[in-house]
Amino acid sequence: MSDSFDAVLIGAGHNTLACALHLAARGWRVGVFEGAAQAGGAVKTGEYTQPGFRHDWAAMNLSLFAGSAFFRDHGAELIRHGLEFVPVSNPFASAFPDGRWCGVSTDLAATTARIAEISGKDAETWCAMVQGFGAEAPHLFGLLGTKMKLNALAYFVLKALRGKGLGGSLDMARFLAQSPRQFLTQTFESPEVRAMLGAWGMHLDFAPDVAGGAIFPYLEGMAGQAFGMVLGRGGADTIIRAMVAAIRARGGVVGTGTRVARIVHSGERASGVELADGRRIEAKRTVIAGVSPGALVDLTGGMTPKFDKAMMEFVHAPGTMMIHLAMDSLPDWAAGEALKGFAYVHLAPSLDQMARTYQQAMAGMLPDEPVVVVGQPTVFDPSRAPTGKHVLWLQVRMAPGVIKGDAKAEISATDWAGAAAPFAERALDILERYAPGTRAKILGRHIVAPADLEAENPNLVGGDQLCGSHHLPQNFLFRPARGHADGSTPISNLHLTGAAVWPGAGTGAGSGFLLAKKLVGQ
Secondary structure (H helix, E strand, C coil): CCCEEEEEEECCEHHHHHHHHHHHHCCCCEEEECCCCCCECCCCEECCCCCCCCEECCCCCCHHHHCCHHHHHHHHHHHHCCCCEEEECCCEEEECCCCCEEEECCCHHHHHHHHHHHCHHHHHHHHHHHHHHHHHHHHHHHHHCCCCCHHHHHHHHHHHHHHHHHHHHHHHHHHHHCCHHHHHHHHCCCHHHHHHHHHHHHHCCCCCCCCCCCHHHHHHHHHHHHHCEEEECCCCCHHHHHHHHHHHHCCCEEECCCCEEEEEECCCCEEEEEECCCCEEEEEEEEEECCCHHHHHHHHCCCCHHHHHHHHCCCCCCEEEEEEEEECCCCCCCCCHHHHHCCEEEECCCHHHHHHHHHHHHCCEECCCCEEEEECHHHCCHHHCCCCCEEEEEEEEEECCCCCEECCCCCCCCCHHHHHHHHHHHHHHHHHHHCCCHHHHEEEEEEECHHHHHHHCCCCHHHCCCCCCCCHHHCHHHCCCCCCCCCECCCCCEEECCCCCCCCCCCCCHHHHHHHHHHHCC
């Protein structure tokens, strides 16, 4: 292994790998060093229950990656290295306690008919939103793909003013500041339609009453209708395996089980890293850290008081529990067989329940009724399980990183070693209510508590799969801190990347790709 690279990258998450591949494609020699035994960070796949059952460790939905600017540039190369996608025509649905359900499919007539069964007025509203999405999408996706620099934002604002006029631009600004509840209650009359869309806010730390979260239920609803969803054939790690292979084919190094102990720097310039085994790795041009903001301070030993303080005060979202199930067959949903045809089924019956769950987790309490996201990937990708069998991917949201008590007064443990099993049973009880007999179909299970997520990937502090809250004080220009949304640090050639940097969480590889383009000038 060479001890000298143009760029040394810490961590092999998808943002870091995307950055490394773009640099390698522009002629840089790159070295990526990952402390875990497997590359991918939160995007991993493994046989965690029984042989032949492949489970996505955390991330499952690859729609953002498939639609990303990075994939547009490097997709052909990644496909040559084995990347395979699986299209999903029925991306998501919600089941309700009264036996009803509602879901979004790429077939507009089918979606509209389902909504009309609940509310004819909401069905008309949905159709109008779909018709208007084509005009709104360039502005919203343009914002999410914009560099968070004042000149880039000024250019975006000018484009918006030209395209939407002053009134339309102000309306968009108002929408971006709204909470999910404000947007959904002003738009739809049915509590069920509001809940179906509001559940998406819980994926990104936007409970119903958090300002700035309206965009996510809107975009997920409209994107699900227009494009469906994208999964990885055989598992989400298809993108990781392809990126690693492409980097190596270009002469780069991706080392796993190789922990970086510290970043070597003079205070003004980073010269490389020191590995846990004592080896020094030289960085001729740059060091790129795909770590949490707090970990960056630890690796450098400190940079400037102001910057270090901002990094240490970076706010993480509540945690998530993952439950991986090997199944003899799919759940028998009480709401109807049709739910077996959806990639995601949200068990989040109302905005009020979601708000209560979030507040309980924020207070350090185990929620009495957590939101359960049931992923059914083998409906669309049977290669993930033996013939006729299935896997279920359960996200339990929200869960406190540090437990102070139980909102239901049933679980006495205040550490995850003791609380994981009974809290998982609480989530399975919820699934059983919506799909009686599911427990009898389970062939194997693997519980991943928030503490386990952090132990496996230190970036997921407290089990926070987002690597940081996306609330307005910590988003856009302020992610991870004002003046550093491009990943820059007080050390000129040391950069931060990953979900903690704009544009944040998700599988779109945005922060890594934007950084690589900045470094190479294209």
